[in-house]
Amino acid sequence: MSRNRLIILGITAAISLLYIYMTWIFAPPDVQLGEDVRIFFQHVAPALVAYGLFGGTLLCGIMYLWKGEMKYDIIGAVTIKLGLLFTTITLLTGMMWANAAWHSYWNWDPRETTTLILWIAYACILAYRASVSDRESRAQFGSIFGIVAFPMVLLSYLSIRIWDTLHPIVIEPTGLNMEVEHMMTLFVAMIAMTLIGLILVDLTYRIDLANEKLMRIRMERS
Amino acid sequence: MTSGLSAALAIAKKDIVTQFRKKFEIFSMFLFALIAVIAFSFAVVSGGSVPAEVGSALLWVIIFFTGMFGFAPIFLSESETGTLRGLATAPIPAWSVYLGKVFYGFVLMGIVEVFLVPIISVLFGFSILNDPLLAFGTIAVGTLDLAAVGSMASALSMPSESKSTVFPLVYFPTATSGLMLLIELTKIVVLGSGAVVIGAGLTVLLIFDILLAHLIAMLTLSASVFHFALSP
Amino acid sequence: MQQVELFAVAVILWGGIFLFLAYLFLRMIGIEEQLRIVESQIEGDIE
Numbered sequence: 001m002s003r004n005r006l007i008i009l010g011i012t013a014a015i016s017l018l019y020i021y022m023t024w025i026f027a028p029p030d031v032q033l034g035e036d037v038r039i040f041f042q043h044v045a046p047a048l049v050a051y052g053l054f055g056g057t058l059l060c061g062i063m064y065l066w067k068g069e070m071k072y073d074i075i076g077a078v079t080i081k082l083g084l085l086f087t088t089i090t091l092l093t094g095m096m097w098a099n100a101a102w103h104s105y106w107n108w109d110p111r112e113t114t115t116l117i118l119w120i121a122y123a124c125i126l127a128y129r130a131s132v133s134d135r136e137s138r139a140q141f142g143s144i145f146g147i148v149a150f151p152m153v154l155l156s157y158l159s160i161r162i163w164d165t166l167h168p169i170v171i172e173p174t175g176l177n178m179e180v181e182h183m184m185t186l187f188v189a190m191i192a193m194t195l196i197g198l199i200l201v202d203l204t205y206r207i208d209l210a211n212e213k214l215m216r217i218r219m220e221r222s
Numbered sequence: 223m224t225s226g227l228s229a230a231l232a233i234a235k236k237d238i239v240t241q242f243r244k245k246f247e248i249f250s251m252f253l254f255a256l257i258a259v260i261a262f263s264f265a266v267v268s269g270g271s272v273p274a275e276v277g278s279a280l281l282w283v284i285i286f287f288t289g290m291f292g293f294a295p296i297f298l299s300e301s302e303t304g305t306l307r308g309l310a311t312a313p314i315p316a317w318s319v320y321l322g323k324v325f326y327g328f329v330l331m332g333i334v335e336v337f338l339v340p341i342i343s344v345l346f347g348f349s350i351l352n353d354p355l356l357a358f359g360t361i362a363v364g365t366l367d368l369a370a371v372g373s374m375a376s377a378l379s380m381p382s383e384s385k386s387t388v389f390p391l392v393y394f395p396t397a398t399s400g401l402m403l404l405i406e407l408t409k410i411v412v413l414g415s416g417a418v419v420i421g422a423g424l425t426v427l428l429i430f431d432i433l434l435a436h437l438i439a440m441l442t443l444s445a446s447v448f449h450f451a452l453s454p
Numbered sequence: 455m456q457q458v459e460l461f462a463v464a465v466i467l468w469g470g471i472f473l474f475l476a477y478l479f480l481r482m483i484g485i486e487e488q489l490r491i492v493e494s495q496i497e498g499d500i501e
Contacts, residue, residue: 023464024460024464035457036460038464039460065450096463114402117398120394122395128392132381132383134381138381141451143450145378148440149395149396151399151439152395152398158432196475199475200474203479210482210485213489214489217496
C-alpha cells in the first residue's frame with residue numbers, strides 16, 4: 001500500500017462522508033418530489049460513472065489494439081465488470097425512484113429500456129470473453145467487441161432526447177435545471193462516486209493482474 | 223482505394239454466386255422468418271388483427287432474428303473450410319474483405335426481404351406505402367446496418383469455443399441500437415409522422431440521420447479494426 | 455416514500471459499497487501474498 005493510495009483513500013472517505021451528509025441532511029426536500037429527491041443523488045451519480053467506465057472500456061480497447069500491452073486488456077475487462085456493477089446500482093435505485101414517483105417499478109421508459117439493454121450488452125461481452133480460451137485472441141477480439149459495442153452507450157445517453165419520455169432532462173445546454181443546493185449535492189456526489197469507482201478499478205485491476213500471473217505460472221508448471 | 227473496393231466487390235460476387243448454387247440457405251432463412259411470423263402471431267393477434275404499430279415493430283424484430291440465422295455463417299463457413307487463411311494472406315486490405323462480406327450479407331438479406339416485407343405487411347395488416355421513399359430508405363439503410371453488424375459479429379465469434387452459441391451474444395449488443403431506431407422510423411412510416419409521439423424538437427429526418435450516423439460509425443469502426451480480426 | 459425506507463436504501467447502498475470494497479481489499483492482500491510465495495518458490499527452484 002503506497003502513500004499516494006492512502007492519501008486518495010482518505011480523500012475519498014472524506015468526500016463520501018460529505019456526500020452522505022449532503023444527501024440526507026443538507027439537501028432540502030424538493031418542491032415536487034419531496035423527500036424522494038434523495039434517491040436522485042444515488043441514481044444519477046452511479047449512472048454517469050457507469051457511462052464513464054464503459055467509455056473507459058472503449059479507450060482501453062483502442063489502446064490495446066494500438067500498443068498491444070496486456071495491461072490495457074485487463075483494465076478493459078475490469079471497467080466492464082465495474083460498469084455492470086454501477087449500472088446495476090443505477091437500475092435498482094431507478095426502480096425505487098420510479099415506484100415512488102410513477103407508482104410502478106418498471107415503466108418501459110426509453111431510458112430504462114436502453115439502460116437494461118446496456119447491462120445485457122456488456123454482460124454479453126463478459127460472457128463472450130469467457131468463451132474464448134486463447135488469452136491473446138481473447139484480448140484482441142474482446143477489445144474489438146468493446147469498441148463496436150460503444151454506440152449503445154451513446155444511444156442510452158441520448159434516448160431521453162430521441163423518445164418521448166417520463167425521464168426529466170436535467171442537463172440542458174443552458175445549464176443544470178435544478179436548485180442550487182441540489183446542484184451542489186450532485187456535484188459532490190459525482191466526485192465521490194468517481195473516486196470510489198477509480199479505487200474499485202485500481203483494486204480489481206491489481207487482483208486480476210495477480211490472478212493472471214498466478215494462472216500463467218501454474219500453466220507453465222503443469 | 224478503388225482496388226480495395228473492387229476486391230470487396232469480387233469477394234461479394236464470389237459469395238453470392240456460391241450462395242445461388244446451393245439455394246437452400248436463402249430458402250431456409252425465408253422459412254425461418256415465416257416460422258417467426260407464426261410464432262409472434264400467437265402473442266400479438268387479438269380479435270383477428272394486429273395493431274399497426276406492433277406489426278411494424280415486429281417486421282424488424284423478425285428481420286433481426288432472421289439475420290441471426292443468415293449472418294452467422296458469413297465467416298464461420300470460411301473458417302470451417304479453411305479458406306479464411308487465404309483471405310487473410312491475400313494481397314488485399316482487410317477492410318475490403320469486411321466490406322465484401324457486408325455487401326454479401328446485404329444482398330442475401332435483401333433477397334429474403336423482397337419476399338418477406340410484402341408478406342408480413344399483408345399478414346399483419348399495415349402498409350409501408352404511405353411514404354415510399356422513407357420506407358425504402360429505412361429498409362435499405364437498416365439492412366445494410368444489420369449486415370455490417372452481422373459480418374462483424376460473425377468475425378468476432380470465430381475464436382470462441384462454442385461459435386454458434388456466442389454469435390447471438392455478439393450480434394445483440396451491436397445490433398440493438400440500430401434496431402430501436404429502425405423500429406421507430408418504421409412506426410413513423412406506417413402511422414404517419416403526426417401519430418407517433420417523439421421527443422420535442424426532433425423530426426423524422428433527424429432520426430434518419432442518427433440511423434445513418436450509426437451505420438457509418440459501425441462501418442468505419444469495424445473496417446478500421448478488422449485487420450486485427452483477420453490476424454489472430 | 456417514508457423516511458425509514460429512504461434510510462434503508464442508504465444503508466443498503468453504502469453498506470454494499472463498503473462491504474464490496476472490504477472484500478476486494480482482503481482478496482487483493484490474499485492474492486498478492488499468494489503470488490509472492492509462488493514467485494519466491496520459483497526462484498528457489500532455479501537456485
